[in-house]
Amino acid sequence: MTEKVEEGVWQDVPSPFCGIASDDLTVSVKGQKVSVLENGDAYTASGFETPVTDKAPRVNGKVVTLAVAVEHTARLIHNSKQTVISGLATDLNGARAAMALADKSRATIDHMNSVESFKNTLVLQDTGWMNTTLSEVKNRVDMLLIVGSDIEAGFPRFFERIIWPEDTLFGQDIESRDVIYLGKGPSGRASTSPEGKKAEVMLCDDADLPEVLSILRALVAGRAINAVDIGGIAVTDLARLAARLKAAKYSVVTWAASMLDFDHAEVSVQMVCEMVKDLNTKTRSSGLPLGGKDGEVTVNQVAVWQSGYPMRTNFNRGYPDYDPYLSDSLRMLKDDEVDTLLWVSSFDIERKAPASKAVTVVIGRSGMSFDSEPAVFIPVGIPGIDHSGRAFRSDGVVSLPLKQLRNSGLPSTFDVLSAIEKAL
Amino acid sequence: MLMKLTGGRVYDPAHGINGIVRDIYVDDGWIVEPPTDGKVLQEVDLRGKVVMAGAIDMHTHIGGGKVNIARTMLPEDHAADVVARTELMRSGCGHAAPSTLTAGYRYAEMGYTAGFEPAILPSNARQAHMEMHDTPIIDKGGYVMLGSDDYLLRMMAANNDQESINNYVAWTITHSQAIGVKVVNPGGINAFKFNQRKLDLDEKNSFYGVTPREILLRLARAVKELGIPHPLHVHGCNLGVPGNMDTTLDTMDGIGGLPMHMTHIQFHSYGTEGDYKFSSGAAEIAEAINRHKNITVDVGQILFGQTVTASGDSMHQHAGHAHAHPNKWVTMDIECDAGCGVLPFKYKDQSFVNALQWMIGLETFLLVEDPWRIFLTTDHPNGAPFTSYPHLIRLLMDKTFRNEVLSRLHPEAQKASRLASIDREYSLYEIAIMTRAGAAKLVGLADRGHLGVGGAADITVYTDHADREKMFSKPDYVFKDGRMVVKDGDLIDVTWGTTHVVKPEYDKSIETSLKGYFDKYLTMKMGNFKISDDEIVDDGRGSLTIQPLHKGGPV
Numbered sequence A: 001m002t003e004k005v006e007e008g009v010w011q012d013v014p015s016p017f018c019g020i021a022s023d024d025l026t027v028s029v030k031g032q033k034v035s036v037l038e039n040g041d042a043y044t045a046s047g048f049e050t051p052v053t054d055k056a057p058r059v060n061g062k063v064v065t066l067a068v069a070v071e072h073t074a075r076l077i078h079n080s081k082q083t084v085i086s087g088l089a090t091d092l093n094g095a096r097a098a099m100a101l102a103d104k105s106r107a108t109i110d111h112m113n114s115v116e117s118f119k120n121t122l123v124l125q126d127t128g129w130m131n132t133t134l135s136e137v138k139n140r141v142d143m144l145l146i147v148g149s150d151i152e153a154g155f156p157r158f159f160e161r162i163i164w165p166e167d168t169l170f171g172q173d174i175e176s177r178d179v180i181y182l183g184k185g186p187s188g189r190a191s192t193s194p195e196g197k198k199a200e201v202m203l204c205d206d207a208d209l210p211e212v213l214s215i216l217r218a219l220v221a222g223r224a225i226n227a228v229d230i231g232g233i234a235v236t237d238l239a240r241l242a243a244r245l246k247a248a249k250y251s252v253v254t255w256a257a258s259m260l261d262f263d264h265a266e267v268s269v270q271m272v273c274e275m276v277k278d279l280n281t282k283t284r285s286s287g288l289p290l291g292g293k294d295g296e297v298t299v300n301q302v303a304v305w306q307s308g309y310p311m312r313t314n315f316n317r318g319y320p321d322y323d324p325y326l327s328d329s330l331r332m333l334k335d336d337e338v339d340t341l342l343w344v345s346s347f348d349i350e351r352k353a354p355a356s357k358a359v360t361v362v363i364g365r366s367g368m369s370f371d372s373e374p375a376v377f378i379p380v381g382i383p384g385i386d387h388s389g390r391a392f393r394s395d396g397v398v399s400l401p402l403k404q405l406r407n408s409g410l411p412s413t414f415d416v417l418s419a420i421e422k423a424l
Numbered sequence B: 001m002l003m004k005l006t007g008g009r010v011y012d013p014a015h016g017i018n019g020i021v022r023d024i025y026v027d028d029g030w031i032v033e034p035p036t037d038g039k040v041l042q043e044v045d046l047r048g049k050v051v052m053a054g055a056i057d058m059h060t061h062i063g064g065g066k067v068n069i070a071r072t073m074l075p076e077d078h079a080a081d082v083v084a085r086t087e088l089m090r091s092g093c094g095h096a097a098p099s100t101l102t103a104g105y106r107y108a109e110m111g112y113t114a115g116f117e118p119a120i121l122p123s124n125a126r127q128a129h130m131e132m133h134d135t136p137i138i139d140k141g142g143y144v145m146l147g148s149d150d151y152l153l154r155m156m157a158a159n160n161d162q163e164s165i166n167n168y169v170a171w172t173i174t175h176s177q178a179i180g181v182k183v184v185n186p187g188g189i190n191a192f193k194f195n196q197r198k199l200d201l202d203e204k205n206s207f208y209g210v211t212p213r214e215i216l217l218r219l220a221r222a223v224k225e226l227g228i229p230h231p232l233h234v235h236g237c238n239l240g241v242p243g244n245m246d247t248t249l250d251t252m253d254g255i256g257g258l259p260m261h262m263t264h265i266q267f268h269s270y271g272t273e274g275d276y277k278f279s280s281g282a283a284e285i286a287e288a289i290n291r292h293k294n295i296t297v298d299v300g301q302i303l304f305g306q307t308v309t310a311s312g313d314s315m316h317q318h319a320g321h322a323h324a325h326p327n328k329w330v331t332m333d334i335e336c337d338a339g340c341g342v343l344p345f346k347y348k349d350q351s352f353v354n355a356l357q358w359m360i361g362l363e364t365f366l367l368v369e370d371p372w373r374i375f376l377t378t379d380h381p382n383g384a385p386f387t388s389y390p391h392l393i394r395l396l397m398d399k400t401f402r403n404e405v406l407s408r409l410h411p412e413a414q415k416a417s418r419l420a421s422i423d424r425e426y427s428l429y430e431i432a433i434m435t436r437a438g439a440a441k442l443v444g445l446a447d448r449g450h451l452g453v454g455g456a457a458d459i460t461v462y463t464d465h466a467d468r469e470k471m472f473s474k475p476d477y478v479f480k481d482g483r484m485v486v487k488d489g490d491l492i493d494v495t496w497g498t499t500h501v502v503k504p505e506y507d508k509s510i511e512t513s514l515k516g517y518f519d520k521y522l523t524m525k526m527g528n529f530k531i532s533d534d535e536i537v538d539d540g541r542g543s544l545t546i547q548p549l550h551k552g553g554p555v
Helices: A042-049 A066-078 A092-105 A114-126 A134-140 A158-163 A206-220 A235-247 A265-279 A293-307 A329-334 A413-423 B065-073 B075-079 B100-109 B122-133 B150-157 B162-175 B188-193 B212-226 B245-254 B282-291 B314-319 B352-367 B386-397 B399-406 B411-415 B428-443 B468-473 B510-521 B533-537
Strands: A003-006 A009-013 A025-030 A033-038 A083-089 A128-131 A143-147 A178-183 A200-203 A250-256 A284-290 A340-345 A359-365 A376-380 A389-392 A399-402 B003-012 B017-027 B030-032 B042-045 B049-053 B055-057 B112-120 B139-145 B180-184 B232-235 B260-262 B295-298 B305-311 B329-334 B338-347 B459-463 B477-480 B483-487 B499-501 B544-546
Touching: A025 A042, A033 A042, A066 A340, A066 A359, A066 A376, A066 A413, A083 A092, A083 A293, A083 A329, A092 A293, A092 A340, A092 A389, A092 A413, A114 A128, A114 A265, A114 A293, A114 B065, A128 A265, A134 A158, A134 A284, A134 B329, A134 B510, A143 A235, A178 A206, A178 A235, A200 A235, A206 A235, A206 A265, A250 A265, A265 A284, A293 A389, A293 B065, A293 B100, A293 B122, A359 A413, A376 A413, A389 B122, A399 B122, B003 B428, B003 B459, B017 B428, B049 B428, B055 B428, B065 B122, B065 B305, B065 B329, B065 B338, B100 B112, B100 B386, B100 B477, B100 B483, B112 B122, B112 B180, B112 B386, B122 B139, B122 B499, B122 B533, B150 B162, B150 B212, B150 B510, B162 B180, B162 B212, B162 B510, B180 B212, B188 B314, B188 B338, B212 B232, B212 B245, B245 B260, B245 B282, B282 B295, B282 B352, B305 B314, B314 B329, B314 B338, B338 B352, B352 B386, B352 B411, B386 B399, B386 B428, B386 B468, B459 B468, B533 B544
Parallel strands: A083 A340, A128 A284, A128 B329, A143 A178, A143 A250, A178 A200, A250 A284, A340 A359, A359 A376, B003 B042, B003 B049, B055 B112, B112 B139, B139 B180, B139 B499, B180 B232, B232 B260, B260 B295, B499 B544
Antiparallel strands: A003 A009, A009 A025, A025 A033, A389 A399, B003 B017, B017 B030, B049 B459, B305 B338, B329 B338, B459 B477, B477 B483
């Protein structure tokens, strides 16, 4: 548990910002100022250190009490024909309150990272997968294949924490670990081993990646390939890669869906997952989707256990109605299907509501600025800084307790959404 | 507020009461003595009705990672059973992998007032509790999974003494907020990570050199010595494998008289006789259960139709993936701790194997003599959704009905089973033992499952209908902690049950070694792993009930 080691200094603090929930941070709190003293990264440092500015809610740009802002929002929802509750960058209880509100107000729910997370969810719902979690990778991986993703750009501490630990459970020499990039290459040196062994890189354009992956899967399955070159990669090189995957004892294939930035990337994710299944006929291999920032995993988990469905579910008819196309909030906003947007963003001041014609209520982290003032802005506290909470990390298995580190007086997203629900 | 439940016919096996008419008094959630002044504030007339304690499902997958994977995977299954919001109830979905809210409502509507999640992974325990926290009305709790975790296997490979293993078990159960200990395919989930594809009772894990038999003995002894009331909860080796009855018999013999609960025994009672090389081992298994008084079982009855199988047994779920229906499946290796596998599955009455599984389950129910040692489960949702319990009760209580269903199943399977010749019909008293008094005793719930003074007022009232399925589908009343939550089969109030746990003592010095292990090998800190009591209470809706331990000590 996050512990206070001296006045204003906390140890073993989990990061709700980095996706892999690194929980070895040391954080100092002086008044309202928070600084990461140890083990921060770009995401974590800005997550903890962005200062509190405004604390007062506003309605149409005028400062009001929380009660007035809540009442006003409830009235907007009450008069709305189609409310969307999105953003949803929040923690466990924020997600619970959002679900209760969506159910009561017959709203549609979505998350700011759904475009990415659905590249994985659709695969899970169509064919499934064989996946693993961070501690297994840390102790077992002998070959890491990174597909279409510059991991360290999005997950700066992934290699340090997971791939290059000092010790592993099974006596593996970590220098023997192979790291191979397929598609994109690394932007930095995090994937280089402690003794300087560099990752291998097989580059191709995103546009060619789906075909490269399908050839790789075919080779793993022992099919004959006539082509000699796919997207600039020699088929003989892919054949060698397939052979190494089959020879590895615990290969891990990882990707960050946020970096598979092309249409229908879910088909490529599916190709990878089916290849992993094929590999498991003889040896062990696992997938590892990386994501989980902005409460993405937490909110999907809560939505699934409370309704049966992930994001992009609407409650218009009084029951959950799941449609990953029709209830895509970005599409709905673009096509003017939304009259009221509730945008929840309690982690990152840069994650703002998409521009639309909908009347917008922002329940956001203090410090947000707006190009055009929303109808309502209610500044809220950050889980794990201003109030306690719980958050899931990328692998969807482990969740961490978040502790309150300072007294900002800001309400939690749970407080605000629950109050709106009550006022309806 | 003193309430009198007047004149019901009471079945309370914990007190040997078998269908005797008597009044029950309830005050502030508890069953109390009749008031000396005779004054009551509310009276409910139960004359002619059947009264039992609230039912307890001692093995039901209602919360945690693999259940939520199952939910995510099954949008098409939910779509056939979406549940609309009402003034009282949240919307959700039902059937194979119901939403937490709907699960709680439906359990209550069937007269159930408690359910226990049998496979809580320590690394995923927080999620299991979050989901159970969102499961209304019923009490809950769970068994924490050990036996494939690298920490235990390292201790065993290093030949650590029993006391250090006891400390580790007590530490884990305490900080994952559990009431029992479960082992799934002992050591097998771990062996699968080393690419072993089966692990018999005496087969060694290729890395640790430890066998399932040794794991079972160590853990069963730890549970007994710590005084944990619920015996070691065992999902044995070779789940679903034809011929696994020999392993099951060997497992019973091999535990050396220590208390052991063998779960979903139906899936572990298969022979290899006949043209299909698949036969019923129920008679031999039941005979062994009758002989070994230290053994309890639940059945894991299968019923026909679509469901989903969700298990910690990644090894055997992977082996069975070709049977997934629809064809999608998941397995996971998890946190040097455990694993899971999720496969949608459709049991078909015209499949020889499925029909015989149905018969094996019922044979087991009917051939095990002591209802205090056998429990009614479908291993929800693995054999069938829990909502099929009333149908299952009818199969047990009504021989004519049972044989009529039997006569429509795969003809070769009928010939391979002796079920048609078994005359036994369960009585209401025996059903009350299996689903109330016995279950409470087995789980270790001192204050539940009975109707004596001092017991919690979890009470279910039925109309004594000859069609037992009708009777058990729609109770007249259900009281949860003294509040009427169901009337005429419909929910009228929503409460939030408590979480039952045990807190066995351990030597705090174990945390030195554990902290080093977490820091070095895992990806979260030991302190962040621990689930505080506050997390269970959460927003104030939850509560913790610490159940008493038995007398432990060295065996």
